[in-house]
Amino acid sequence: MFKTTEAFSSFSVNDLQKAKEFYGGTLGLEVNDSKEGLQIEIQRGMKVFAYPKSNHVPATFTVLNFRVNNVEEAVDDLTTRGVRFEKYEGDLKTDEKGIFRGKGPTIAWFKDPAGNILSVIERQ
DSSP states (O other): OGGGSOOOEEEEESOHHHHHIIIIIISOOEEEEOSSSEEEEEGGGEEEEEEEOTTOOOOSSEEEEEEESOHHHHHHHHHHTTOOBOOOOGGGOOOTTSEEOSSSOOEEEEEOTTOOEEEEEEOO
């Protein structure tokens, strides 16, 4: 049944205008308004949906991963656009740029204005 249907992921934000500016302006994605929130278009027709929630609580996990050819280049580019990367200690210790280079893929995490966790993750 689901092999022939469309699916999309969604997450909440506390401010649609800030989300629109971030996803559209900072990240450079196509963002379209709808009655229910924002439709964010990603390469090859993939879409995610951000909806407003007055009692929004940021997700404690990564809600959206962007595969890139080179994480370091992506981090440098996004940093110039004002994105701040998370710094972690312990098992997921990141370097001074916020990049995790260890067991598993090279990855760097950052947050949207609503505090949701996003990442750039290197293609393997």
